[in-house]
Amino acid sequence: MPDEQQRPAGRPRDPDVSERLIAAALEEYARTGWASFTMQGVARRAGVGKSALYRRWATKEQLLIASVESVALPLATTTDSGNLRDDLTEVATRNLRHFLDPTGWATLRITVDFTAAPTMLGPFQERITAASRASITTVFTRAINRGEIAFDVPVLPLAQALVGSILVHVLSMPLDERDDARQNTAAHVEPLVDVIMRAATPHPSP
Template identity: 40%
Template sequence: MPVPGPGRPRDAQVDRKALRAALALYAELGWAKFTLDAVARRAGIGKAALYRRWPSREKLIADAIESALVVPSFDIDTGTLRQDLRELIGSMLAHYLGPYGLAGLRLHVEARAYPELFSPVTGVIRKSRVLEARQMIRRAIARGELGPEASPTLILDTLLGAVLQHVLATPEELREDMRAQAPAYADRLIDFVLTAATTLYPPD
């Protein structure tokens, strides 16, 4: 049996508020200016409650990133590669354009600025995504949609990278247009990448 800690029991709603405020502040200010006090203020909760739950800002940001699934899951299995990729690209576009998209981008940048702190988190995300993505390509090979030597790296780098590049290169004032055209863009992009993949790695 776990020994109950001191103080009141945890309040799930307070936790949720704190995690949400933490991500919003992190997206806005970055790590250098991220403090527990600012999170408590933004969340509208007492400092004591916040410090009891998260004794350090490192612990809080790690939990916030985990809770928000800052990068969506790649564990998709619809039965065809094209449909798997359609769902993958759709969820990445929704993520980058959604409330946690900026936190996710910052996380990648700050993993380079503060590797000791953020590399464990990005490392876990990266490994699970790489494994899930490889599974997706492996299933396509097993179904005879691609040849056995198909490169998951090139297929995923071009697809996911294009989405990232597209979002970063679109100016703020065109964001709503981009949102409206996202499904059409995703289809053209998947066509483009699958054309390369099936030409270079034809099924046996």
């Protein structure tokens, strides 16, 4: 077998091309949905040849899995700030920025499309749901271990309430307010976190 260094020099690979293709895939899916999502459309949106795309992912399913995981991983991670309110604020801020980003709408569309094609889109929807649930579950588990909240707090409904309220907040937001939401996330997430905190933490007896 010839030595790797003896191969003829070819066109150098763009170190950012994979990131561009993943971003293009999410934007393309957000625009077209599963039925019209194609490798050709992704390559065109990214401004690269189809060969560059197929060298990395052989099918649109593989490409979409990689793309979903690129946004799911940040949603699933969280740092320990030492208290429940700050932890929830961090998670809420990350979700708000996710839904304000064009690529974030791809995850929402996958979830909606899943109702029409559950078998085909199941693996993608499961990754999105698991990522969103993991971060908030971790936050509440830490709060239980610190003694901030009771062990029987209904974690899943509270997690769904927080993510759902953020999504509805973005959906109802006029376009001209979205730049403000990106710049002043605290003002947008604090009222939502307050609702969850009141539901999760014990209230003193009158």
